[in-house]
Amino acid sequence: MITNTELEHKGDQYPSRIISFEQDVDSIFFYTENNVILKITILRDSLIRFRYTTKGYFSKDFSYAIDKTQSHGYNQLDVIEESTFYMIKTSKVFCKINKNDAKVGIFDIDGFPILEDELGFHWEEYYEHGGNIVKMSKQSKDGESFYGLGDKASHLNLKGRRVENWAMDQYAFHKDQEPLYKVVPFYIGLHHNKSYGVFFDNTFKTFFDFCHERRNVTSFWAEGGEMNYYFFYGPKMSDVVTTYTHLTGKPELPPMWTLGYHQCKWSYYPESKVKEITSKFRELKIPCDGIYLDIDYMDGFRCFTWNKEYFPDPKRMVAELAKDGFKTVVIIDPGIKIDKDYWVYKEALENDYFCKRADGPYMKGKVWPGECNFPDYTNPAVREWWAGLFKELISEIGVKGVWNDMNEPAVMEVPGKTFPPDVRHDYDGNPCSHRKAHNIYGTQMARATYEGVKRFAYPKRPFIITRSAYSGAQRYTSSWTGDNVASWEHLWIANIQMQRMSMSGMGFTGSDIGGFAEQPSGELYARWIQLGVFHPFCRTHSSGDHGEQEPWSFGTEVIDITRKFVELRYQLLPYLYTMFWNYVNDGTPMLKPLVYFDQEDMHTHYRTDEFIFGNQILVCPILEPNAQGRRMYLPKGNWYNYWTNEFVEGKRELWVSTKFDEIPVFVKEGSIIPKYPVQQYVGEMQFDELTLDVYYKLGKEKSTVYEDAQDGYDYNKGRFSLRTFTFNGKEKEIIIQQHKEGTFETSYSKFKINLKGLPFKVKKIEIDNEKVTLEQVQLNGDNFLIIDKDFSELHIIGI
Structure with a gap:
């Protein structure tokens, strides 16, 4: 491993004196005596x-x-x-x-130093591989x-740590593993109290100290x-994160069912076992929307095939599951089995689509099917x-989502695991070695998968999940944190990783609830489900x-605890969907660590456990x-x-x-939290009431509720x-004012206000300046009232 110790600085070279500069619109070039250009x-x-x-x-x-769709512009240069x-x-x-x-210092308008070169x-x-090892050091x-830095399994605050960025299959990883x-x-x-960001857009193996x-x-x-980095100035952390998320891109809105609860295992087969699992969810009345098929659904682990012994009629099975509210998600890995009778292999071979070694032969490695290209x-x-390969899975069989695994890329039985x-x-016409392409391989696989699923799922929205990702992958895919362990330490890690991923632009992420490796106790599983329902992806x-x-x-x-918390998640779906809408539109992270919420x-x-779910709910897991x-x-x-x-006052430990x-x-005072009735799956029922939990505050607070058809693209035409x-x-007294946008008509006609x-x-209630009797709004001793959803102003006056 290359390190950055003082000894190694002896062989380093540095820019010399700047001899000239020139400006080309928004870019300024500085030329040095020793041929460096900044x-x-x-x-x-x-x-x-x-x-x-x-x-x-x-x-x-x-x-x-x-x-590339993001617009840029500045007020002064x-x-x-x-x-x-x-x-x-x-x-x-x-x-x-x-x-x-050529050393650089960046200062705020008042001349305060934000980030300066050391x-x-x-x-x-x-000399071993050619090119340069490029380095940058800054004063702290x-x-x-x-x-930041994505899914690192260490303390949220990275002060004092060194981290390595190289996509790696790390089965049963541990705390602080890199x-x-x-x-x-x-x-x-x-x-x-000033925040800034640095994005080092370099896909080679990178290190941060x-x-x-x-x-x-x-x-x-x-x-x-290249030494190629972006500097973001806040001074608020929220400004840094949203600007980074705009730069690297935001996802489209997912279908609402993807925000429900999902169940997965390596592996559910045959069909009778899948049906047994889904039936049990309905029998126990634990809401669930997604059922996953791992690698055993395939014929000999060949992608885009089915094991006809386990799944004789996948189209019928998927349709029957859908009738019961379950959306089927299947796994697809990058390794294509070397088999002259396998149609996917033959097509790739005929078109020369496989990765090659430097001197010509195809890259060969062992994964689940055996030897693969x-x-x-x-x-x-x-x-x-x-x-195009997804046509049958999506269009004909009716699969609703695709799960990309092993795409670091992972290879078995070799020392580097890749x-x-x-x-x-090819690198989109910029030919290079795997040293450069490794870290983005998984993202480009997820991108290709997304493009296929989107094409064949239309007019519905696609759902992709990936294990490996590079900055910007959030434009195409959700993710999970890989092969974790059923341990209390990993429950702590999962909590940190979700907060960190949210701050790093990749909000639609979850962990394997209960742990992938080893067996959780009932207590650990219960505590994990209690945390997992507050993560954007819940599986x-x-x-x-x-x-x-x-x-x-x-x-x-x-069972009772799981039902209670999964039901809570389903009640909070409009809140969660609104969080996602804010993320998609404004780049706002869905989970906010406390330092993001109040950096002053x-x-x-140094808080790691507590986080803000959306804008108004504070969650603190039991770990x-x-x-x-x-x-x-x-x-x-x-x-x-x-x-x-x-009622509890903040800014204190308790x-x-x-x-x-x-x-x-x-829940933050002044919040208005929207809730649906409990459903066993998204879209199970039409309902006539949206519940609004209103938390009193002396003062003002804003809340939003975003809704649409829960799938499809009509929201882009104003149907939201x-x-x-x-x-x-x-x-x-309290006054609640409502401002409405969009042309979508919700199924409900009333609000139940708690x-x-x-x-x-x-003592008295006025709706849109008209007095109504307490009986008309069904006000009772529990302080809830039912009113028409289209009110503009609700005025409640007390004794």
């Missing part, structure tokens, strides 16, 4: 790209991570030359470039904290490619062919070699066995205990007692319903 491009006032080359010219500019430095000024920051050594850019020739400020399945080379720095080697230095480097998904023609570095890739999955891991495998008490509060900088409760931190604001409606069938959940509620609470924490007895 290109600084202003994409927005708070988003700046830095590119360095050591050879006197830049290679073709190409990135899989950047969303001035370039000023002083005697010892150049200054580039925007309306948000200014950037100083030293003439002597050694700055440096490099060494990589006092008290600085670091977040590297893992995903590569998201984006981090967020926070110091002096957050004051691990040297106390006041942060560095990142790559084993090839592997499609080169970095070739657009291969992606197009791969997309392709050799000399394997060649139980297990390796199956240790017995059963369905909710009913652990006895009556765990130093107590939040230890035999717990009667736990200590937790309530951030700023005032909160209501979800279970007891007890002990929260809980029963086995509860975890600490709090967006309701914005403004709550205004006074000592003896008033929580009301400090007065209701």
